[in-house]
Amino acid sequence: MSAPAYPTTWRRPPQIIRDRRWRIAIQIGIVVYFVLAVGTVEVNWARVQAGLERGQLFVLGFLQPDFTSRWRDISQGLIESLTMTLTSTVVGVAISVPIGIGAARNLAPRWVYYICRSIIAVSRALQEVIIAIFFVAMFGFGPLAGFLTLSFATIGFIAKLLADDIEEIDEAQAEAVRATGASWGQLVNYAIQPQVMPRLIGLSLYRLDINFRESAVIGIVGAGGIGATLNTAIDRYEYDSAGAILLIIIAIVMVAEYSSSYLRKFLQ
Amino acid sequence: MTEITHYSQVWSYRTPRGRLLLWGGWVALVALFVWCWQLMTKDTIWFFVADAPRQAADIGGRMVPPRWSYMDELWGPLWDTINIATLGTLGGVIMAVPVAFLAARNTTPSALILQPVALFIIVASRSINSLIWALLLVAIIGPGLLAGIVAIALRSIGFIGKLLYEAIEETDAKQIEAIEATGASRAQVLSYGIVPQIMPTFWGITVFRWDINIRESTILGLVGAGGIGLKLQASLNTLAWSQVSVILLLILATVVLSEWVSARMRHAII
């Protein structure tokens, strides 16, 4: 009449890697990697210690930003960044639309598809900064190089997402338009455009936001914009001006994010 | 014959007002574009621009053939680059997790003070590119790997924090309620009710960010924060374009490989 004895221990069964040996091997591997990785990080602690003081200065600069003494440089950089952002987004999107249509499997002939997809692949694989280095070398310092960089990067982003969107459209609607005897142009206009337009607008606004952030970076390699101003300010150890610039960037990004989400809601 | 009904022969897609708005919008956009274009290019030296094709041909000519022997000097910096990305991701995760819990509506201990602070940390970290973080850190703690690792970590906080706090806010409230009903403490509700629900998302985000960080850490060296970018900077400074092409190919290969690894890992998790 004794009750059946139940186990008094329980271990959670492993969820992902079920083989015990593999688990141990992977754990050891991770530990070894971290030991090696941390081992090869050479840190000049004296320099870091000295740097902490500067870090304090920077935090102070961030808390008490100085907008006025370098305002001319800052405003010049901002104008460059903002104009660069807008023009590159407009041009980038304008070029992306035909490339995006060309890169959609269900609309374009094979050879066009491959050409457009490889343009997209090149644009996505290379980072903005690296592209900017080349454009600066070719076109000289200044915002024009930045504009070209951002336009090129926009193509990879917008055209890819647009092409993916077109490939995923509701085939039934396209079929219905095709059945009326519409030409290819009419098909794009009547069946594709209404389906992808809202998302294209949304993506363009999102890209506008990204382009502004990137415009702050490519200035470091000489492509104009607020990044160049920031680079100068940091080189001169003017942390209060640098803090002001960073705060402006953060504020503009916040405003852009907020207004683009509002605009997207408004347009739909 | 009298006309029985009259059908309009004019049909328009939008109301007159809608059309006007649409046209006005387009005109405004074009005007804005032209104005911006003029502002932007007022200091452009068009001589350089006209010269660009020749420059491009020149650079292109110097880039091929790549100087493959230079590859031997790149393995060390590549290892550093991967370490910057991995250790930076680790640091970012460690800092992002508490921030995410403070920022999420359903877990924040104080909606008045801590939540806005956490949200500001996330926005600030997201708005500033890792290269800018690196620029700052190189100025503060000196050039080297550490600056790169910290830069990557600081940039990752915003990305991981944002996606994670959204995941926390989307958790199933019923499961959490059930754990609360057992008399669990706050910490226990977190570890039993919320953590299991966000775990897959968490790993997905982390691997995804690691992939992005590999990409970003390849260029941090341009501002002195270590890794393969240092070699890129050195080669650019000496106009050694045949070395630049080797470095770019190596970066490309690394990025493709890390993308593949992260896709495989995310696939295994989900």
Place this chain on the structure above:
Amino acid sequence: MLMLEGLSKTYKTGDAALRDVSLTVPKGQIMGLIGPSGAGKSTLIRCINRLVEPTGGKVVLGDVDLVRLGKADLRRQRRRIGMIFQEYALVERLTVMENVLSGRLGYVPFWRSFLRKYPPADIQRAYQLLDRVGLMEHADKRADALSGGQRQRVGIARALAQDPELLLVDEPTASLDPKTSRQIMRLLTEICAERGLPAIVNIHDVPLAQQFMQRIVGLRAGQVVFDGTPDQLTHEALTAIYGAEDWNEMRRGDEEQTRAEADARDRMAALAR
């Protein structure tokens, strides 16, 4: 024994979900709570363990008034009250065993629960409960790998792992098919009888309530409008609770179900032959 005295709840929107509800549930009694949706059934049982904060009145379990407790004391009292949920509310990504053990959370310190190092007695009891609800061999499976009926059994085991003095059951069968619903109700009533455990069961299915409950309380617009045995639940009483028509539909639906079930049983028997 559970005593509710003048329990009221008014939501921030101004909706009065409960108005002055007074009830006593003695030891070992299974009480069904019926009423149209929006009558305040869910609010009532959530006010008892204060998942919803009542705005007035008393909830006395044994000799403790739960409404007055601070946070820490409330947690200590919550472990005396087991709760079973409508859609099981298991932690889907944890194993069945972890879900059952989570019933012990109120008893163990954080580090034990975090490392899954529960005291041997707890684990033994968890196995015993799993055996009782018939899920012994599923202990290591993840909760989302189980069927609806099995998940609700895990939910029952989790509530019992708390060693509760009271069970709150919120629509235990709402997402189950009729046959599984009956099995779950039978299991619940058996377990309550074994342990002399009082229970409050929210239930929208009147025939099911009549079949399994010892006492039925009808709520309408936050007020008790019926309190009696299942036999006393007459046509007039149901009209008082639900208004005209509604409940008749349910009854007819139930007759159909029983017929369909009998039919299916016959056919299965024929197949087996």
